[in-house]
Amino acid sequence: MIELRAPLPSDVEALHPLVAGTGVADTLLWDGPASLDEYRRTWLIFVEEVARGGRQTFTIVETATGAVIGTAGLRPVAGSDAAPWFRADIGLFIGIPYQGRGYGTAAVRQLLDVGFGKLGLEKIEAAVFVGNVASRRIFEKNGFVLEGTIRKAVRKRGRLVDEWLLGIVREERVSA
Numbered sequence: 001m002i003e004l005r006a007p008l009p010s011d012v013e014a015l016h017p018l019v020a021g022t023g024v025a026d027t028l029l030w031d032g033p034a035s036l037d038e039y040r041r042t043w044l045i046f047v048e049e050v051a052r053g054g055r056q057t058f059t060i061v062e063t064a065t066g067a068v069i070g071t072a073g074l075r076p077v078a079g080s081d082a083a084p085w086f087r088a089d090i091g092l093f094i095g096i097p098y099q100g101r102g103y104g105t106a107a108v109r110q111l112l113d114v115g116f117g118k119l120g121l122e123k124i125e126a127a128v129f130v131g132n133v134a135s136r137r138i139f140e141k142n143g144f145v146l147e148g149t150i151r152k153a154v155r156k157r158g159r160l161v162d163e164w165l166l167g168i169v170r171e172e173r174v175s176a
């Protein structure tokens, strides 16, 4: 299986080949790193944000091999970011060689444990490009419900994209 652990600056060396030029970013708002150096700088910001109690980014590690296979994180939704934040959205990716093994589902489950546990959040959301069925599935398998479709939600590589908004509130997690 997998575990989420605190991000280390050196993780970016393993993450870069999983995302750069692989198509993993096709269904992310982020277009992927422009270069390894740019990714190093961005990743360092994420590492520092964790320490400051802001956006919580984790490195996903395959337990059996210790391989770094992706990242997952919780970010306060605008308007709920005054501490303590109560509402967050999830972003994650799993490198293509590691997809389809239940790791994405497990990563979301572990993020819910952190979010509703240690962070004390009230609500966790995910915005998924319409048509990204694998992503919608990993959230629904973890108890998220479809709250609606946001039309023309974001611009991705010059094209306006609709998003499914999925969410789960604390009470649903407790009774799950």
Ligand SMILES: CC(C)(COP(=O)(O)OP(=O)(O)OC[C@H]1O[C@@H](n2cnc3c(N)ncnc32)[C@H](O)[C@@H]1OP(=O)(O)O)[C@@H](O)C(=O)NCCC(=O)NCCS
Pocket: 024, 025, 027, 028, 091, 092, 093, 094, 095, 098, 099, 100, 101, 102, 103, 104, 105, 106, 126, 127, 128, 129, 132, 133, 134, 135, 137, 138
């Ligand atoms: C979305 C993502 C994290 C899923 O990770 P994963 O480790 O492959 O997910 P899992 O193996 O836990 O589960 C995938 C589920 O989607 C299903 N699935 C995958 N592709 C599918 C498709 N084209 N149509 C229908 N179902 C599909 C799988 O069958 C599985 O469901 P099941 O367990 O009920 O069979 C991964 O594909 C990814 O990183 N994609 C690129 C980045 C991205 O889109 N991130 C999410 C942004 S919101």
